[in-house]
Amino acid sequence: MAHWLRFETDGREGFGTLGGSEIAVHRGDMFGDPEPTGETLLLDEVRLLTPCAPGKIVALWNNFHALSQKLGVGTPDDPLYLLKASSCALPPGGTVRRPESYSGRIAYEGELGIVIGRSCRDATAAGAQSAIFGYTCVNDITAADLIQKDPTFPQWARAKSFDGFGPFGPVIATDIDPAALVVRTVLNGEERQNYPISDMIFPAAELVRRLSQDMTLHPGDLVCCGTSLGVGTMKAPENAVEIIIDGIGTLATRFLQ
Known part of the structure; x- marks a missing residue:
């Protein structure tokens, strides 16, 4: 490793x-x-900088059985995802500030991130696995009230692409089994999320294989695997958020209202 x-x-x-x-x-x-x-x-x-400079950030929704069951939305046939602006990336230890244009709820989402190491398109299962360079910690920050603000068009990309809404790091861990990992999110000293990556609907290599059927993935691209139970909003004037994945490390971020 x-x-x-x-x-x-x-x-x-x-x-x-x-x-x-x-x-x-x-x-x-x-x-x-x-x-x-x-x-x-x-x-x-x-x-520290972000451990890579993604050309694109792909973010999954409804990719964990436990959260899917809680929401009652069923298991998708294909990965459900959006693209976050690469300009939202924030280095470990960074500070996120509330956008001046938005006054609603802002949520943390602790996630595993896949970092692509070689270009792949229409990858086989083996090709998808070999295209994965390693794994990192992600906080997929979301302006929750924006998503359904306009009933004619869900605004997922806008809600997740404000500057600073994509912290990841501190490192990329290679030669690690993602299915053995557990994601923990600690908000202001209180653990809010603790869930196993083995509960993913589409495991890491399968995600890469499926995504490569839709778009070419390039070295440095980041795939955020989606989150599970325990997502919540940051309400204090100043919030300390830690995404902890043993074997990778701790991604620490401050959020200021």
Whole structure:
């Protein structure tokens, strides 16, 4: 297993692997054939960036049996998804502020994220699996009252694409079994979500295979796997949200009203 990240220090951007409190700096292409430079940096001496720069962010809806049963919406025949603007991406440790144009409810959604490592189109099952570079933590923030504000057109993309509404990181974990993972969301010190990835309706590789039938997936693209029970709104003037996936890490974000 490796934990890949991107960072900024002394006006330069770089990437590497995290081991304890040290970053082994690499050169080249994270998704190609990266080479270690021999340089190491201390984690607390750099500013973390999002661990990749997605060309597109695909976000799933109704992809967990438990939440599907609670909502009474049934199991979909195909993955149900939307595209979030890539400009909503926010690095780990970042601060999200309420959009000035919106005064309604804003929800957290702790999720597993799939990071694509090689281009794929109409992938086979094996091809989809090999196209997955690794996994990360996602907080799919949502302006909940916008979705059905106009009864003639559900506004999913708008509700999820405000600047800062796509925090993910802190790393991309490779060579890890997603079905063994558990997503936890902690809001202001209180655990709100705790659910197994094994409950997904469309598992990770199957999601990639199905999505590749609709669009070409490119290295760095991010697939947010959807969420399960425990989604809620952030009501305090200042909110600390942690998405915790053992084996990957903790994505910490502040939300200010």
